[in-house]
Amino acid sequence: MQLAFYAPLKDPGHPVPSGERTMARSLIAALEWGGATVTLASTLRSRDGVGDRHVQRLVLDQAQTEISRLVPQGRLEGWQAWVTYHNYYKAPDLIGPQVAQRLGIPYLLIETSRARSRLTGPWSQFAEAAERASDAANIIFYLTQHDAEAIERDRPAAQHLIHLPPFLAHKTLPAPSSGDGPMLAAGMLRHGDKFESYKIIAETLATLPPHGWSLNIAGDGPARPEVEALMSAFGPAVTFLGQLDRASMARAYRDASLFFWPGVNEAFGLVYLEAQASGLPVVAQNRPGVCDVLARAAPSAPHQGVAPLAAQITExxxxxxxxxxxxxxxxxxxxxxxxxxTAARTLQAGLAACGVLP
Incomplete structure (x- = not known):
């Protein structure tokens, strides 16, 4: 089974670690575990984070060049399906639908979003392309119930939707946590949603008793000085571990007692999967996406403030x-x-549904 794979937001070989990169790598691993030979078709990054029409025009031109290159490559290598991970209005798949159509092969999307409100405004060209890609897909694998709502509402009649829960690229669970030690938080130290989660952490810690707890923070980034300032009131109770490699991160999970990450606007959060795999109870807010991956309901909704988070931690x-x-x-x-x-079997079911597998 020969498959082409593409991730327009961030390709799996990108030098900057992120959940996006990890998920792309995990999907390739799952497809290969199911018996496929996977070709990374393109590394063109289509993302436009600011809504710049000039940037979008340049990327659209680059995509046409890629399409011209990939169609003969796909014929030569005998691609049987095209698989794209993460299509949305800021980083649409500008390549896969056309290549799949010209090759006469199924086009599969893993995680896509519908944003028809963006069909006007600075991202209109990209939003139109993202909608066309969603319409073109034979199969859409959705990761969360929140994503499924708009996809179901707007899907073409012949399109199949399959739930693919977010997953770790492991066949078995890692070693369990000791159940003791400090609390652990893990997230890039950058402005925006990540910083908002760190603000909630600081506000929650301020309501805990002054002794009897400690917190390790794994991650680094441009907002580190601001996050350190948030945590300065807690002195040595908060330790910054910096950016950790995979082995060091695994040790951080094993040495922790619980995982605390509010999850502001997280799509789902691979860190929640990693923490729970190591046996860490999770304290998070009740947010769309986050609840899809937790073993039990999150303790509080965002509007309820930090008191329920602090109560859960204390308990x-x-x-x-x-x-x-x-x-x-x-x-x-x-x-x-x-x-x-489990993920590999779900992907195989989708490939079978569009005739790639018997």
Whole structure:
């Protein structure tokens, strides 16, 4: 089975770590686990973060050049389907639909969004392209129920929708956490939504008793001085671990007692999967996407403030039996729904539905 793979927002070889890059790599691993030979068709990054029509025009021209290159390559290599990960109005798939059409092969989308409100305004060209890509897909794999709502509403009649829960590229669970040690937070130290999560963390910590807890923060980025300023009131109780490689991050999970990340505007958050796989109870806000990957309902909605978060933390830190029970629940949840074999079977079902597999 020969498949072409493309990630217009961030290709799997991009030098900057992120959940987007990790998910792209995990999808390739799952497709290969299912028996496919996967070709990374293009590394063209289509993202326009500011709504610049000139930038969009340049990227559209580059996409046409890629299409001209890829159609003969696809014929030569015998591609049987094109798979694109993450199509949306700021980073649409400008390549896959045309290549798939010219090759006469199925076009599959994994994670796409509908944003018809963007069909006017600075992203209109890209929004139109993202809508065309969504319309062209034979199969759309959606990752969260929040995404499914608009996709279901606007899908063509012949299009199939399949739920692909976010997953880790592991066949088995990692070693469990000790259940003791500091709390852990993990997220890029950058402005915007990540910084808003760090603000909530600081506000929550300020309501906890002054002793009996500590927090490690894994991650780095341009907003580090501002995040450090937020946490300065807590002195040595908060430790910045910096950006960690995979092995060091695994140790951070194993050495923690719980995982605390509010999840402001997270699509779903791979860190929640990693934390739960290691058996960490999660404290997060009740937000779309985040709730799709948690073993149990998040303790508070954003409008309820930090008090429910602080109460959940206090309960988990003071009740060892509860922490142990929640740890086991988290690992069972990940094993049942969010590991590579389950994802590979779901992807295979989609490929079979469009005739790529018997």
């Amino acid at each position: 988990l830190l003071t009740d060892t039996r509860l922490r142990t029970r929640r740890s086991a629940e988290a690992r069972r949840h990940i094993a049942a729904h969010h590991l590579l074999p």
